[in-house]
Amino acid sequence: MDSQTTIAAISTPLSPAGIGMVRLSGPHALDIAQRLVRPADPKRSPASLPGYSGLYGRVYDQDGEFDEAVVFVYRAPKSYTGEDVAEVCCHGGAYLLRRTLSRCFQLGASPAGPGEFTKRAFLNGKLSLTQAEAVAGLIAAQGSQSAAAALAARDGALQQRIERIAQNLVHLSASLAAWIDYPDEEQDAVFGERLAAQMRQEQQELHGLLEGYKRGRLFRDGIVTAIVGKPNVGKSTLMNLLSGRQKSIVTAIPGTTRDVVESRVMLGDILLELADTAGIRETDDPVEAAGVDLARSTARTAQLVLVVLDSTDRLQDEDRKILEELSGKPAIAVINKTDAGQNIAPQEVFPYVRETVAMSAQSGDGVQQLEEAVLRVMELDQLTPGQDLLISERQLLCAQAAHDQLAEALEALENGMTFDAINVCLDCALDELLVLTGQRASEAVVDEVFSKFCVGK
């Protein structure tokens, strides 16, 4: 990256909108803004404004005036990137924004690469690598949980947590080195025990973060969920209720859904990758039988299964058979059509599933209870604040590697290996944590992180 260049990009979506923004960062940002926008008050100009202030003016290019804008000025180092920054807020829409940007290029700005504003912020020490990743997480957040996790990371909570673990490993490694240089034979065992206890504590801490990531990922990526049940129990109606539109065909004729119908839906704050499947029953029709096989395999590979039961009828052997096939999978029995009859008691299905919800897919009654049941069965209600701090696959891999190195160190200690060998593992664990925080991340790692950003961020 050449910090002498001034970069420019459109930072808002290219769709019709009240306001759009072109952002400039670098040594000539304010000069370029000054030549782009003629202030309404001729005594003021972008280049002479103090930081954190703005002015109103008209936007010009070689063909004359084409828009009006407010320019906000931030002066280095007190800006997002740490450089001089001008944010030109004009009217939204692709044409005006592109014309404004193209004028910036004519005046000497270079196109910003993906995430280049945030990368400059990182390289200028305004953000840590984990905080930069959190910015991407915030932009991508689909629900309040993922937004809250990204915001916590943005505020530096992850950085602090990892730095604390790294700090403890440095202390351990130092005391180990001192022990190697000045051993005390009689005390070796006592020292080893203390060392093991401390390593285990840090390993536990990392374990908590890894578990938190796995649960948080369900919020971010969605839970692959299969809707299964006998024909005509209301699977397609449930699918349509949750997706808020007609996705699956609803009829009173059994065996209508033969394919798997998929939809991404938000159930409250939870993202579900829903798959509505063919009704499971014995059939001689080869097409329907293929659908039933597909339903079974969809249920097997899903992370969560919603078994729909028709409460206008008693629980049938066919229902029991479907429930039996779940064998320990996270599953919820949805006792449907409670508006029309209540012939199935939760006790009847508890031998097979931990959660039941009485609802009417037709009226929507019980959806809130379904959401709560999903949270419980996926153990998302146990996601304690502070555990869901890791927000990218890169961070996960580093934390996992550090965790595994500690496990190796503990094993080496148990097997009576030398303290030297244990120290090597500790050093490797520390290395992984420093790559995670960005303190020892290679240029390739940094480039990889920012390549995932959008242009303009």
Ligand code: GDP
């Ligand atoms: P599927 O074969 O399991 O997908 O079932 P459908 O969604 O096609 O529904 C079968 C029939 O049950 C249709 O006539 C629906 O209108 C009806 N149905 C579905 N859900 C409910 C409900 O909650 N209450 C009532 N009264 N009828 C429902």
